[in-house]
Amino acid sequence: GQQVQQSPASLVLQEGENAELQCNFSSTATQLQWFYQSPGGSLVSLLSNPSGTKHTGRLTSTTVTKERRSSLHISSSQTTDSGTYLCAIRRQGGRALIFGTGTTVSVSP
Amino acid sequence: EAAVTQSPRNKVAVTGGKVTLSCNQTNNHNNMYWYRQDTGHGLRLIHYSYGAGSTEKGDIPDGYKASRPSQENFSLILELATPSQTSVYFCASGERGRWEQYFGPGTRLTVL
Numbered sequence: 001g002q003q004v005q006q007s008p009a010s011l012v013l014q015e016g017e018n019a020e021l022q023c024n025f026s027s028t029a030t031q032l033q034w035f036y037q038s039p040g041g042s043l044v045s046l047l048s049n050p051s052g053t054k055h056t057g058r059l060t061s062t063t064v065t066k067e068r069r070s071s072l073h074i075s076s077s078q079t080t081d082s083g084t085y086l087c088a089i090r091r092q093g094g095r096a097l098i099f100g101t102g103t104t105v106s107v108s109p
Numbered sequence: 110e111a112a113v114t115q116s117p118r119n120k121v122a123v124t125g126g127k128v129t130l131s132c133n134q135t136n137n138h139n140n141m142y143w144y145r146q147d148t149g150h151g152l153r154l155i156h157y158s159y160g161a162g163s164t165e166k167g168d169i170p171d172g173y174k175a176s177r178p179s180q181e182n183f184s185l186i187l188e189l190a191t192p193s194q195t196s197v198y199f200c201a202s203g204e205r206g207r208w209e210q211y212f213g214p215g216t217r218l219t220v221l
Contacts, residue, residue, distance in 0.1 A: 004151070031208045042199065043152075043212040086151065090208070096142050096167065097210065099151035 003027060004100035006087050013077045013107045021103045023070040023087030031090035032063055033097065034072050038083045046085075047072070077107045112136065113213035115200050121219045128187040130216050132200030139205040141183040143167070143175060145196040146215075152199065158183055159205070190220045 007022045023032070032050045035043040047054050049061040049070065058077075063070040074081055084104045088097040113134045122128045134141065139160050144152040154167030156175035164175040172194060174186040183202075187194055197217050203210040 033208065033210075042214045043201075045209055045211075048208050088152075095165070096154045096157055097152075099144075099153075101149060101151040 003098050004087055004089055006085075006100035006103050008103060009101070010104040011106070013081075013105065015077060015079055015107055015109050017077050017107075019074045019077060019105065021072040021074070021085050021087075021105075023072070023100055025068050025070075025087075025089050025098075027068075027089070027091045027098075029065070029068070029089035030092050030094075031097075032070050033088045034059075034061055034070075035086040035088065036083055037086060037102070041083075043086065074105070077105075079107045079109055081105060082107045113200055113202050113211050115198075115213040115216050117216060118214065119217045121221065122187075122190045123221055124191060126190050126220075128190050128194075128218065128220075130185040130187075130198055130200075130218070132183045132185075132213055133181050134183075134200075134202040134211070134213075135181065136202060136204075136211070137180060138202035138211075139180075140203045141177065142201045142203075142210065143173075143183070143185045144199045144201065145169070146199060147196050155185065155198075192220045194218065195220045 034046040051065045053062045058075045060073040084102040086102045087100045142157040143155045158177040176184045200213040201210040
Protein backbone atom coordinates (compact mmCIF):
# COMPACT_ATOMS: atom_id res chain seq x y z
CA GLY A 1 0.00 0.00 0.00
CA GLN A 2 0.89 3.66 -0.22
CA GLN A 3 3.68 4.43 2.23
CA VAL A 4 2.83 8.11 2.41
CA GLN A 5 -0.81 9.10 2.45
CA GLN A 6 -2.03 12.66 2.18
CA SER A 7 -5.44 14.10 2.90
CA PRO A 8 -7.56 15.66 1.73
CA ALA A 9 -6.89 15.00 -1.95
CA SER A 10 -8.16 18.47 -2.80
CA LEU A 11 -9.22 21.59 -1.01
CA VAL A 12 -11.06 24.72 -2.09
CA LEU A 13 -10.59 27.89 -0.08
CA GLN A 14 -11.70 31.46 -0.10
CA GLU A 15 -8.84 33.90 0.16
CA GLY A 16 -8.06 34.58 3.81
CA GLU A 17 -9.19 31.16 5.08
CA ASN A 18 -6.84 28.80 6.89
CA ALA A 19 -6.17 25.21 5.84
CA GLU A 20 -4.66 22.11 7.36
CA LEU A 21 -3.10 19.40 5.23
CA GLN A 22 -2.35 15.97 6.62
CA CYS A 23 0.42 13.48 5.90
CA ASN A 24 0.51 9.96 7.39
CA PHE A 25 3.34 7.52 6.76
CA SER A 26 3.79 3.84 7.45
CA SER A 27 7.55 3.67 8.10
CA THR A 28 9.84 5.35 10.58
CA ALA A 29 10.98 8.53 8.87
CA THR A 30 14.39 10.09 9.42
CA GLN A 31 13.46 12.98 7.18
CA LEU A 32 10.17 14.60 6.26
CA GLN A 33 9.79 17.36 3.72
CA TRP A 34 6.90 19.41 2.45
CA PHE A 35 7.07 20.59 -1.17
CA TYR A 36 4.98 22.98 -3.22
CA GLN A 37 4.32 22.31 -6.90
CA SER A 38 2.74 25.02 -9.01
CA PRO A 39 0.33 23.87 -11.73
CA GLY A 40 2.45 22.25 -14.41
CA GLY A 41 5.59 23.31 -12.58
CA SER A 42 8.50 21.92 -10.63
CA LEU A 43 8.85 21.20 -6.93
CA VAL A 44 10.02 23.73 -4.40
CA SER A 45 10.99 22.68 -0.91
CA LEU A 46 8.92 24.43 1.77
CA LEU A 47 9.99 22.86 5.04
CA SER A 48 12.01 19.99 6.38
CA ASN A 49 10.45 18.80 9.62
CA PRO A 50 11.19 15.27 10.84
CA SER A 51 9.86 16.12 14.32
CA GLY A 52 8.31 18.96 16.28
CA THR A 53 6.97 22.23 14.94
CA LYS A 54 8.51 24.53 12.37
CA HIS A 55 7.35 27.79 10.86
CA THR A 56 8.14 29.66 7.69
CA GLY A 57 6.06 32.66 6.73
CA ARG A 58 2.39 31.67 6.83
CA LEU A 59 3.22 27.97 6.95
CA THR A 60 3.47 25.83 10.09
CA SER A 61 4.38 22.17 10.06
CA THR A 62 3.88 19.88 13.04
CA THR A 63 5.27 16.35 12.96
CA VAL A 64 4.53 13.74 15.63
CA THR A 65 7.15 11.13 14.86
CA LYS A 66 5.80 8.40 17.18
CA GLU A 67 2.38 8.66 15.55
CA ARG A 68 3.89 8.83 12.04
CA ARG A 69 1.99 11.91 11.01
CA SER A 70 2.67 15.45 9.96
CA SER A 71 0.47 18.43 9.20
CA LEU A 72 0.98 21.60 7.21
CA HIS A 73 -1.08 24.59 8.28
CA ILE A 74 -1.57 27.46 5.85
CA SER A 75 -2.79 30.63 7.50
CA SER A 76 -4.56 33.49 5.74
CA SER A 77 -4.49 31.79 2.36
CA GLN A 78 -3.78 33.78 -0.81
CA THR A 79 -4.58 33.02 -4.44
CA THR A 80 -0.86 32.47 -5.02
CA ASP A 81 -1.00 29.52 -2.61
CA SER A 82 -2.94 27.55 -5.21
CA GLY A 83 -1.12 24.43 -6.32
CA THR A 84 -0.23 20.98 -5.06
CA TYR A 85 1.41 20.32 -1.72
CA LEU A 86 3.48 17.16 -1.49
CA CYS A 87 4.73 15.38 1.58
CA ALA A 88 7.83 13.18 1.29
CA ILE A 89 9.75 11.03 3.75
CA ARG A 90 13.10 9.33 3.82
CA ARG A 91 13.03 6.04 5.67
CA GLN A 92 15.83 5.01 7.98
CA GLY A 93 18.54 3.66 5.68
CA GLY A 94 16.48 4.72 2.69
CA ARG A 95 17.95 5.78 -0.61
CA ALA A 96 15.76 8.68 -1.57
CA LEU A 97 12.48 10.39 -0.85
CA ILE A 98 9.11 8.61 -0.93
CA PHE A 99 6.31 10.92 -1.97
CA GLY A 100 2.62 11.08 -1.21
CA THR A 101 0.17 11.85 -3.99
CA GLY A 102 -0.37 15.40 -2.78
CA THR A 103 -3.15 17.76 -1.78
CA THR A 104 -4.33 20.15 -4.50
CA VAL A 105 -5.27 23.51 -3.05
CA SER A 106 -7.35 26.05 -4.92
CA VAL A 107 -7.73 29.53 -3.42
CA SER A 108 -10.28 31.82 -4.97
CA PRO A 109 -10.38 35.61 -4.48
CA GLU B 110 21.22 28.99 -5.58
CA ALA B 111 20.83 25.39 -6.74
CA ALA B 112 20.37 25.10 -10.47
CA VAL B 113 19.11 21.92 -12.07
CA THR B 114 18.19 22.00 -15.73
CA GLN B 115 16.57 19.36 -17.88
CA SER B 116 16.35 18.85 -21.62
CA PRO B 117 14.23 18.51 -23.57
CA ARG B 118 11.29 20.05 -21.73
CA ASN B 119 8.80 18.29 -23.94
CA LYS B 120 9.26 15.19 -26.07
CA VAL B 121 7.02 13.10 -28.26
CA ALA B 122 8.40 9.68 -29.12
CA VAL B 123 7.14 6.64 -30.99
CA THR B 124 6.73 3.21 -29.47
CA GLY B 125 9.96 1.25 -29.80
CA GLY B 126 12.11 4.31 -30.25
CA LYS B 127 15.04 5.34 -28.09
CA VAL B 128 14.66 8.36 -25.82
CA THR B 129 17.35 10.11 -23.80
CA LEU B 130 16.44 12.64 -21.11
CA SER B 131 19.26 14.83 -19.88
CA CYS B 132 19.84 16.56 -16.56
CA ASN B 133 22.56 19.01 -15.62
CA GLN B 134 23.33 20.52 -12.23
CA THR B 135 25.86 23.24 -11.50
CA ASN B 136 26.17 22.87 -7.74
CA ASN B 137 28.71 20.08 -7.52
CA HIS B 138 26.22 17.84 -5.72
CA ASN B 139 27.22 14.22 -5.35
CA ASN B 140 23.72 12.75 -5.47
CA MET B 141 21.35 12.88 -8.41
CA TYR B 142 17.96 11.29 -8.89
CA TRP B 143 15.39 10.56 -11.59
CA TYR B 144 11.71 10.44 -10.65
CA ARG B 145 8.55 10.12 -12.68
CA GLN B 146 5.25 11.69 -11.68
CA ASP B 147 1.92 10.15 -12.57
CA THR B 148 -1.58 10.95 -11.40
CA GLY B 149 -2.48 8.75 -8.45
CA HIS B 150 1.11 7.67 -7.80
CA GLY B 151 2.98 10.78 -6.82
CA LEU B 152 6.68 10.86 -7.64
CA ARG B 153 8.47 7.52 -7.87
CA LEU B 154 12.21 6.93 -7.93
CA ILE B 155 13.58 5.34 -11.11
CA HIS B 156 17.38 5.57 -10.78
CA TYR B 157 19.84 7.51 -8.68
CA SER B 158 23.55 8.13 -8.49
CA TYR B 159 26.06 8.86 -5.75
CA GLY B 160 28.65 10.33 -8.09
CA ALA B 161 30.27 10.18 -11.50
CA GLY B 162 30.36 6.66 -12.86
CA SER B 163 27.80 5.26 -10.44
CA THR B 164 24.16 4.43 -11.02
CA GLU B 165 21.75 2.58 -8.76
CA LYS B 166 18.29 1.17 -9.32
CA GLY B 167 15.41 2.90 -7.63
CA ASP B 168 11.92 1.60 -6.99
CA ILE B 169 10.74 1.32 -10.62
CA PRO B 170 13.84 0.80 -12.82
CA ASP B 171 12.38 -1.62 -15.38
CA GLY B 172 12.56 -0.25 -18.91
CA TYR B 173 15.03 2.49 -17.95
CA LYS B 174 18.78 2.85 -17.91
CA ALA B 175 20.81 5.66 -16.38
CA SER B 176 24.18 7.16 -17.07
CA ARG B 177 26.31 9.48 -14.93
CA PRO B 178 29.33 10.43 -17.04
CA SER B 179 30.31 13.38 -14.87
CA GLN B 180 29.44 15.11 -11.60
CA GLU B 181 27.21 17.54 -13.48
CA ASN B 182 25.30 15.27 -15.84
CA PHE B 183 22.83 12.45 -15.28
CA SER B 184 20.85 10.93 -18.15
CA LEU B 185 17.83 8.67 -18.24
CA ILE B 186 17.63 6.36 -21.24
CA LEU B 187 14.60 4.55 -22.58
CA GLU B 188 15.99 2.04 -25.09
CA LEU B 189 12.57 0.87 -26.31
CA ALA B 190 9.95 3.42 -25.34
CA THR B 191 6.43 2.22 -24.57
CA PRO B 192 3.17 4.18 -24.08
CA SER B 193 3.23 3.27 -20.37
CA GLN B 194 6.32 5.46 -20.05
CA THR B 195 4.29 8.55 -20.93
CA SER B 196 4.81 10.72 -17.87
CA VAL B 197 6.49 13.79 -16.43
CA TYR B 198 10.10 13.12 -15.45
CA PHE B 199 11.93 15.08 -12.79
CA CYS B 200 15.61 15.16 -12.07
CA ALA B 201 16.90 16.23 -8.65
CA SER B 202 20.25 16.74 -7.00
CA GLY B 203 21.42 16.91 -3.43
CA GLU B 204 24.51 17.01 -1.29
CA ARG B 205 25.57 13.80 0.36
CA GLY B 206 24.39 13.73 3.96
CA ARG B 207 22.03 16.71 3.61
CA TRP B 208 18.29 16.48 3.48
CA GLU B 209 17.42 18.99 0.80
CA GLN B 210 16.88 17.98 -2.82
CA TYR B 211 16.74 20.49 -5.66
CA PHE B 212 14.43 19.65 -8.52
CA GLY B 213 14.64 20.49 -12.20
CA PRO B 214 11.69 21.87 -14.17
CA GLY B 215 10.59 18.48 -15.48
CA THR B 216 10.31 16.85 -18.90
CA ARG B 217 6.93 15.92 -20.29
CA LEU B 218 7.31 12.74 -22.36
CA THR B 219 4.56 11.36 -24.56
CA VAL B 220 5.06 7.98 -26.20
CA LEU B 221 2.63 7.31 -29.03
